[in-house]
Amino acid sequence: MKEKAPRNRTLTLEESEIPLLKKEVLTIEDLSSFSEEESSGLISKILNKTINADLMVALPLLPDEFADLIIIDPPYNLTKSFGGKVFNARSEEAYDEYLASWFPLVCKKLKKNGSLYICGDWKCTSSLQRAVQKELTVLNRITWQREKGRGAASNWKNSMEDIWFAVKNPDDYYFDVESVKQKRRVIAPYKENGRPKDWEESDEGNFRLTYPGNFWDDISIPFWSMPENTDHPTQKSEKLYAKLILASSRPGDLVFDPFLGSGTASVVAKKLGRSFLGVELSEEYCLYAQKRLNRAEEDKSIQGYRDGVFWERNTLAEQKRQSV
Template sequence: MDSKTSEKVRAGRNRTITLSQEEIPELKKQILTFEQLKRLANSSDSKIEFKSIENKTLNCDLLEVFKFLPDEFADLIIIDPPYNLTKNFNGTKFNARSDERYDEYLATWFPEVCRKLKPSGSLYICGDWKCTSSLQRAVEKELTILNRITWQREKGRGAKSNWKNGMEDIWYAVKNPDDYYFDVEAVKIKRKVIAPYKVDGKPKDWQESEEGNFRLTYPSNFWDDISIPFWSMPENTDHPTQKPEKLYAKLILASSKENDIVFDPFLGSGTASVTAKKLGRRFVGIELNEEYSLLAQKRLNKADEDKTIQGYSDGVFWERNAKN
């Protein structure tokens, strides 16, 4: 395979993860192809045992592999599907379409994905302003929506003929609104205190430290502390819509326990699986593009040694630029 990610001329301090021709053969051995999955199933009507795909990247077409995956295996599903935009994913082009046609596209796979969710499981699906109404309609048909998260996507140049798109949505839904897991204590935010308030000379709801004055707060459904991966960040790849590990860490910590199973049917360069691994969860990811699958596997291998998540440490999420 010709790795396009290795052909670019990059600055010396650029930390973007790329593939070299030398490492590709070994990485290929570590992912599962559709032909391998068919052999694991033994017949066209059989389901694969979960242990055969546990902690694996499946390089195949989501629609083709559905029938082989066991039902109700995932505690948490995170989905970052193609938005209703024309976008080239390393040679695979997704074309923008009418809202009706995009609804039809979602219907080809979203109900099947929901069948993979445990009865007590949670699901998050990402989108932008243009496709968020379609996502809401699709989710409401299958699950109970509990909230919509909006996060600040601070990247890119300003638009000249329109407002710059600086926000994205994540719809949060569950199968059973009376039985689901949510740990708000695991996703507290550490914010700088600009105007410290004291009572009887002591800090009120904040703490003094050598690094500054901070307050631990509970998160809302608006997140403004996320940095999009860029060239100097060690998690960065050339994937055009890569999600930050910090973003997915919030979803994983809030809606899964250690050793739970996280499933991403549109894995891309691997953020969901990598973050799940760093946080002690099991995972399964499906990705159509081989190069992205190999990038995901390389990131998973790196996570064996480096479990850091930028913006998350000491059990809390730090406000952007609050900690050096």
């Protein structure tokens, strides 16, 4: 194994810890044995767990309407390898069929007053919208700046991704805007009677708390010097998911991620006092998730989020220190 640079904090799996991590991850055999119980008994056995299984096999074994919040980061319509398994790009019609094969089944797991977020890029976002609108009520589309990525010589660089926000009942859902306000730097501070107007002075600079919009330019993609980083090719940042979880769930609510990957949704849910459940096909990614969950027992920090406030990228001194 190639030795990492001293500042490279990317999570790795040591041979000695793999057997212990495997014991903490549920298998499809475990889920099958639990599924004969009543819904409440089943939930108690799978609560705060990661299930290593094919989603299409696991879904029928899970009770309906158990999740308060569902966050989905499915394969985009791109050819990409996930844990040695390749998802191949396909026509738009074929991708629509792919979504139709599992998305309605996932929606059945959402409570009547629950919320759902699903991630995508510009190539698949129209397919996502069509799929979501058939099952739920779309309330918004979040677009976030993905500052990491390759340049393009004959096209515009792809530096944005979408997250569709939808609910089962537009008259009954939870949303806490106060929990997701952003602390923004004040460029031209205005004073009234010699006092700051709608902003505050601090040792870290002049800032204003602002209501969040549906364009987010404060997200950092996990990279090699961040302790949350793994070798998963499309890992979402903890800060990104923290916004979704804080806005659309209460403490103690259950967050479900059917494409868990390296565990970001479950890890952030745990750090923020929510319950969680994740399903992931790759055993390697399940082990990454479990190792991150174990670390979250001691370290509940989320880069770019402190004292109940989200900070702009590169404005919080503590945020900078965490990546050194």
